[in-house]
Amino acid sequence: MKKVITFGEIMLRLSTGTGMLLRQANQLSVHYGGAEANVAVSLSHFGYQSYFVSKIPENSLGRAVEQHLKSHGVRTDFLLKGGERLGSYYVEEGAGERSSQVTYDRKYSSFSQLEADEIDIEGILQEVSLIHITGITLALSPALQELVLQIFKKAKEMGVLVSFDFNYRSKLWSQQEAAEAIKLLMPYVDICFCGELDAVHLLGIEPVEESLSQEERLTFYYLEILKSYPNIQYMGSTFRTVQSASSNKLQGNLFTSGKLYQSKVHHLEPIVERIGGGDSYAAGILWGILEGFPAQQIISFATAASALKHTIQGDCSSFTNEEVMQFAKNESGMINR
Template sequence: MSTVVTIGETLALMSGTLGPLQHSPGMTLGMGGSESNVAIGLARLGVDATWIGKVGADALGDLVVREIAAEGVRVVATRDPDAPTALMIKERRTALETRVYYYRAGSAGSRLTVQEVDFDLVRSASLLHVTGISLALSPSVAEVIGEAVRIAKAAGVIVSFDLNFRSKLWSRERAAAAYQRILPHVDIAFGGADEAVIALGGDGPPLQLAHGLIELGARSAVVKLGAAGAVAFVGGQDYEQAAVAIAAVDTVGAGDAFVAGYLAEVMAGEPPAIRLATAVTAGAYACLAPGDWEGLPRRSELAGLSNAEPVTR
């Protein structure tokens, strides 16, 4: 299949056991980041994927690079000797509530510059995927994303953009302005309903939100609704997809899994209805295991959630 390039920060991840973080008897060490999560999800679904980013010249940077590469993703990572790899800590406060704490100020990933990116990788790709997190991270990273999108559009590369609002990085007002600047250059826009509201400055039913993203300039729009499924407006037509009923273990990363599922079917040339069905299934799979990306499905597993007896013999 054709190549997908993602650009963004990946962080080291520490996860506590169920309950208050301060009483956790131990922590597990891993990594995660929206753009690399999508790249891993695509690789598991058989799509050639590349992740571009920057990490510290430290042990956590080694972890990030090793883990992403081990999933079959091409890693193009600059190493920064003067700034650390960012860290996030995940607290499973209750079985129904997860809290995430970020330690990314001054991180290596936030110091990525246009001089450090090989934009020929973007120019030769079939699809570029970026997120609003990168736009919020720092002026230099926002410049990287802007240049990548400009180059992609000039080369006829599909541009995918996930709004991915992070309140700890910027205000709703700054995010809305940035979304409105980039959406006219976006072929596939993703966002949760709450994120679409930020971009539009007003609420409405899910399909109305999707239409609103089109009015802001995106060529197609997908609104993620979590347990309620998803809707899309593609080629002048509305699409709706119910969610897969599951008992969720960890919902962090489900949105990235959804995006990976959708983009994998874009790369396979499938119609919007198939894209949405795969997207919600991939998102559901991601919720069935702890971790941001560990539960992402392989293509052979996509039918598993509809099986009456999920046992492999």
Template structure:
């Protein structure tokens, strides 16, 4: 299986431990970004994962490329140019204090890229699947156009397309998101959303659900999935379900709706004690893509994706550094966390 993902790879700067920005005097340095995180997950499962972006030719840009090569991601389609790598600052939450993310992405290489930078016909040669998120078109009208050109080229080659709605209010307004994502979602086969994105982007809301009180209504989510599928003609809709009890403790599960069979499959729920939640949704997306390309059933696919994501919450950094056997073991019911000898 060969999968292409497209988006921004950023420098991640974070205070050590659980310090606040205002008290930190040194920061941890790593890399991350929604679609790059998905590519790393897929490469770790043995898939041929290709990440597409634009990065400067200088040393920081090269370090970003190397961070992906380390895990076996194909970086040969990355365009080099521009002058800066985008940055995001992450302050990890603890107990009742939520995490904080501050973006410094303006004028990054990908944000200033042009659609003509990307040769999609060449990029999609021999590819089975294309994945992007709502974060990439949020970077500007030029990226909306680039995403649409990518989707058109993928469709012309019979490549399946998935999109994680991933609304980011710090990057664009709900109105901008709705206009762009309505345009792009007509090409999408598999839509990934969560309890907030469907409402923020398309005004579709689960009834009788309070995400802040940790209360979820399964019937409400069935309705959200069906409304999304009916609106855009999706083949499948996945919705991740996070019950936030504190910054440390979440309930984590998901639902996968298969339109052709009419199945609504809910996964088991994991009670997470979180080490790092950034990239949790991306690890779900990577797991779902792998499971669907592997021919797993609807129930098996959602169980695999949720297990992969549950494991990611135990790992520092954006990337989900887990193996296929580890995910299969957890998805199969062994969540004991016992030492492996």
């Protein structure tokens, strides 16, 4: 069984119901989630020995986080205890043409205060096939930026595949701050999740003509990225057309060996929960790569995994790889008898 590691922050999530503004709400639903934790959950359900590395407070919320992870089969051997608080965020569910809104309350969280000497980098990377981290983790502190750089360098020394998702969040840091931190990591990345806007605003690539198709523009940007970072083996992203908060179109993209592969377009309606869709997509790509599948099969699987995630509440997906493959084969809405 392959061993995979993800490293990042998991938070308490408090959500309003559909059609309810946060300032109107008198009750909120509770979930636990975070980008890297969500990927760890999906990879666990795909059959891997999945470990989540983080730091949580030693209180009732911290224990709830640990219970949440274990309920999905995620290993918590490297889950540090300490600090004073679990980061949280509030979700105001969108409806119709009104999009969902996120309000963070994560400053001074246990994870954001994590120091490099608390992590045994070589120890957590022993016998690991892949490590996955996102730009959200970098945004939380300069110390975490340096720690992630150390982790990536050691991973390359130990022959561990490195996966990095830009996952830029404007509410956490500026484009300039993100660009400076991300560019330091790129020489060590094998699998990169980034799109057109990331290429232009975070990697400084000159914008291409808008008259080109989406596919042509994306291919151009990926080829430009490879000129600076030839170490990258795979690049992934999605095209999303937002028709309303509950109706989107989604298509997956995977670039490898100089060619862009695309999934079919999934019509997502009604959307039960959009949050976590990108993490399910990333997990699907990583699973396909680790399994050694052809690129077209990988992108079809990953986009199907993301589409399925949109049908359930909460941050993470508990669908197995068999369920995702079955969904990808069936026509949408058919009864599986």
